[in-house]
Amino acid sequence: MKLSLLPWALLLLVTAPDPGPWPAAGAQGSCSHRCGVQDGPCSCHPTCFGLASCCSDIRDFCLEILPYSGSIMGGKDFVIQHLNWSNPTDSVICSFKESIQTRGFVDSSGRVHCVSPLLYETGRIPFTLSMDNGRSFPRSGTWLAVHPSKVSESEKSQLVNETRWQYYGTASAQGNLTLTWNTLALPTNSITVELWGYEETGKPYSQEWTAAWSYLYSLATSITNSGSFTFTPKPAPQDYQRWKVGALRIVNSKHAGEKDVHALWSNEHALAWHLGDDFRADPVAWARAQCLAWEELEDQLPNFLEEVPDCPCTLAQAQADSGRFQADYGCDIEHGSVCTYHPGAVHCVRSVQASPLYGSGQQCCYTAAGTQLLTADSTSGSTPDRGHDWGAPPYRVPPRVPGLSHWIYDVISFYYCCLWAPECSHYMQRRPSSDCHSYQPPRLASAFGDPHFVTFDGTNFTFNGRGEYVLLEASGTDLRLQARAQTRMTPEGSQDRGTGLTAVAVQEGNSDVVEVRLRDGAGALQVLLNQEVLSFKEQSWMDLKGMFLSVAAGDRVSVMLSSGAGLEVSVQGPFLSVAVLLPDKFLTHTRGLLGTLNDNPSDDFTLRSGQVLPPSASSRELFQFGADWAVENASSLLTYDSKFLVENFLLRPKHDPNFLPLFPEETTSSPSQESEAAKLCGDNNFCNLDVAATGSLSVGNATLLVHRQHLLRAQSLQPVVSCGWLAPPSNGHKEGMRYLVGSTVHFHCDSGYSLAGAEASTCQTDGTWSQPTPTCQRGRSSAVLLGVIFGGLAVVALVALVYVLLRRNKSNTAVWDSQP
Numbered sequence: 001m002k003l004s005l006l007p008w009a010l011l012l013l014v015t016a017p018d019p020g021p022w023p024a025a026g027a028q029g030s031c032s033h034r035c036g037v038q039d040g041p042c043s044c045h046p047t048c049f050g051l052a053s054c055c056s057d058i059r060d061f062c063l064e065i066l067p068y069s070g071s072i073m074g075g076k077d078f079v080i081q082h083l084n085w086s087n088p089t090d091s092v093i094c095s096f097k098e099s100i101q102t103r104g105f106v107d108s109s110g111r112v113h114c115v116s117p118l119l120y121e122t123g124r125i126p127f128t129l130s131m132d133n134g135r136s137f138p139r140s141g142t143w144l145a146v147h148p149s150k151v152s153e154s155e156k157s158q159l160v161n162e163t164r165w166q167y168y169g170t171a172s173a174q175g176n177l178t179l180t181w182n183t184l185a186l187p188t189n190s191i192t193v194e195l196w197g198y199e200e201t202g203k204p205y206s207q208e209w210t211a212a213w214s215y216l217y218s219l220a221t222s223i224t225n226s227g228s229f230t231f232t233p234k235p236a237p238q239d240y241q242r243w244k245v246g247a248l249r250i251v252n253s254k255h256a257g258e259k260d261v262h263a264l265w266s267n268e269h270a271l272a273w274h275l276g277d278d279f280r281a282d283p284v285a286w287a288r289a290q291c292l293a294w295e296e297l298e299d300q301l302p303n304f305l306e307e308v309p310d311c312p313c314t315l316a317q318a319q320a321d322s323g324r325f326q327a328d329y330g331c332d333i334e335h336g337s338v339c340t341y342h343p344g345a346v347h348c349v350r351s352v353q354a355s356p357l358y359g360s361g362q363q364c365c366y367t368a369a370g371t372q373l374l375t376a377d378s379t380s381g382s383t384p385d386r387g388h389d390w391g392a393p394p395y396r397v398p399p400r401v402p403g404l405s406h407w408i409y410d411v412i413s414f415y416y417c418c419l420w421a422p423e424c425s426h427y428m429q430r431r432p433s434s435d436c437h438s439y440q441p442p443r444l445a446s447a448f449g450d451p452h453f454v455t456f457d458g459t460n461f462t463f464n465g466r467g468e469y470v471l472l473e474a475s476g477t478d479l480r481l482q483a484r485a486q487t488r489m490t491p492e493g494s495q496d497r498g499t500g501l502t503a504v505a506v507q508e509g510n511s512d513v514v515e516v517r518l519r520d521g522a523g524a525l526q527v528l529l530n531q532e533v534l535s536f537k538e539q540s541w542m543d544l545k546g547m548f549l550s551v552a553a554g555d556r557v558s559v560m561l562s563s564g565a566g567l568e569v570s571v572q573g574p575f576l577s578v579a580v581l582l583p584d585k586f587l588t589h590t591r592g593l594l595g596t597l598n599d600n601p602s603d604d605f606t607l608r609s610g611q612v613l614p615p616s617a618s619s620r621e622l623f624q625f626g627a628d629w630a631v632e633n634a635s636s637l638l639t640y641d642s643k644f645l646v647e648n649f650l651l652r653p654k655h656d657p658n659f660l661p662l663f664p665e666e667t668t669s670s671p672s673q674e675s676e677a678a679k680l681c682g683d684n685n686f687c688n689l690d691v692a693a694t695g696s697l698s699v700g701n702a703t704l705l706v707h708r709q710h711l712l713r714a715q716s717l718q719p720v721v722s723c724g725w726l727a728p729p730s731n732g733h734k735e736g737m738r739y740l741v742g743s744t745v746h747f748h749c750d751s752g753y754s755l756a757g758a759e760a761s762t763c764q765t766d767g768t769w770s771q772p773t774p775t776c777q778r779g780r781s782s783a784v785l786l787g788v789i790f791g792g793l794a795v796v797a798l799v800a801l802v803y804v805l806l807r808r809n810k811s812n813t814a815v816w817d818s819q820p
Helices: 005-015 162-167 277-281 283-298 315-320 404-419 424-430 619-628 643-650 671-681 685-694 697-716 782-817
Strands: 064-066 069-071 077-084 093-096 100-103 111-115 123-130 139-146 177-180 190-201 210-224 228-231 245-252 263-265 325-327 347-351 363-366 443-448 452-454 460-462 467-474 479-489 495-508 514-518 525-529 541-544 547-552 556-561 566-572 575-582 732-735 744-749 753-756 760-762 775-778
Touching: 064 139, 077 139, 100 111, 111 123, 123 541, 139 541, 190 404, 210 228, 245 404, 277 283, 283 404, 283 424, 315 347, 315 363, 315 697, 404 424, 443 697, 452 697, 460 619, 460 685, 467 575, 479 575, 495 556, 495 566, 495 685, 514 575, 525 547, 525 556, 525 566, 566 697, 575 697, 671 685, 671 697, 685 697, 744 753
Parallel strands: 069 139, 495 575
Antiparallel strands: 064 077, 077 111, 093 100, 093 123, 123 139, 177 228, 190 210, 190 245, 245 263, 325 347, 347 363, 443 452, 443 575, 452 460, 467 479, 479 495, 495 514, 514 525, 541 547, 547 556, 556 566, 566 575, 732 744, 744 760, 753 775
């Protein structure tokens, strides 16, 4: 929280008539050049709307826009809300990050438009607006630039049968190609279809390494905006052959070749269709040469594999470790498991954070049985990436450009080696899967219900304070997690003697501050970024400073921090449920209500002073433990943007000393309620306590469900022993691709070879295999030996049979010769 908020709130309370409404919006002062500022006669800060303290012109200068997001490729037209300009003008300039300017305009209805620029980064991009041709920029707002794959298909032009485009020139792909688009997304009569190419040039990992999109040439000029374009590709001129990755752009013909104009882009793709005659004459030989050249370059680059994280051992671990891994949109079990590049997999995850030095990423793929797929066993295996698909801060430079660096270093080379030529072994040797031999699952802690807490070391307790409290503080990364607890209003209008979490805020180091809170009376979540309410109508994923933010179905928010820590907040009954995931680097560095992470439950009740309460502490002693971790105003991360929050939490003690909860030993229930609770809760103490404290079975049921979810997740995150990949024998093969404890791998030799060694090996509890990989020795295999033996016996039998027949024939001849 900004420290200036406290005197501001005091001033409001002093000047507000009592009783009566809040002060009217400030009539003095202006938000020109002051967006985000609280000081002065009136406020231009996002909290001013709830506090009725805004300057009267805030909407004219602190801009709201629709749409508010678009692809980093740019060309998206957006409208400034609440700003009407009486006269049409061509003096509109939109300046992004104080360095990239695009031309805007005023339409016939007086609405002001801007166009988003081509960017090389994702995230919230500040922009300013000039209505006087650049002489002044008093207005400001924020544009959200997103990964191209996260943009709605309706905002792009479509490559009809995209696979055909990317195989064009090979034996199976000839003829015409077709591009389609939504004509309403580009309102003009005449359009031009252009090809743009992407490349990264300069010495890798040096200051000279640069990324650039370049206009190459037009496929069609000044054609009717019909929504479809069909053509027969011809080899591009030699000067353009160096571009292997690119995208098509459709623009108003008046702006052909210009940068940062209203446009529709296609997906980035492999430019097989524009390659030269040498590719079309022999695509396999051409691709093989490109694959070998890529391999040679790879051998000259630093080894990024050493710093990417190990994969989780199982699909269950990969889905539970949401602070460090998130679903790969190219193979997501929740979206039908369409795994084009990983057949045999049902789900893949990517490491959320890029590696610190090289900006690289990890990918991990799993079968329906939950087994990790490795490239050493199958070309469907998961592959690490030199360029993280989602990019890496500070973006803009190779190999950190979202999506595109990944294409240059990891995807187009896959086309060369695996899709256009049968040289996939070269690719897999440079992009081997990481097994999970050294993977360590994160530690889990939760808070939910009345509220109840399960610490990182597994201690369970209940703390029903009303106020704002420190759930977690961690040295090293300066991770801070705070929560607000309030009482529940019963349907009869009274307040329970229990409380629950209604807001949670997190910050790590100098990252953004994200707060998740219950929206008043709606039972839904509201997310604030640096005290400003966010909208997720267009995007469910945001790249923020020091973290990533994801919203699922409006009832679950995930925060993934740069340290690998993860936070999940969801609605459970009338309150919030919070799950926190910490990697092992946080061992011995945490304190707060979620305990001291050190594998020692006995010191989880540690006060700020360092004093430790015993595990047997009474519920009243634990109440004092919780009160000791009340937030201080000077360090609060929570937002106070209403009269209620100011009066009840900002200006009062952070722990309400007058509120006395219902302690577990004081709970009493009617016989009928006890019977119903017993049926619902069984022996779940958290559920039983919440039913007794609130008189509500639905509250108890919500607590029961989230506690079960916690236990299930904790089970998924249990360490799994892996013995690591086990090689097949040379001149043989193996059965089995699972390398976890208890798994057995069987070995077989090719024809003409015999097995020397064990026929099988089992993964043991100490992480070693029971037997090494055997060898297959040239010589007669058992089948051949048996064949020789039985063949020899057959020959002997045949010789004996012939001998007997000859003897009989001789005897018969002698008899016939003796007759007259």
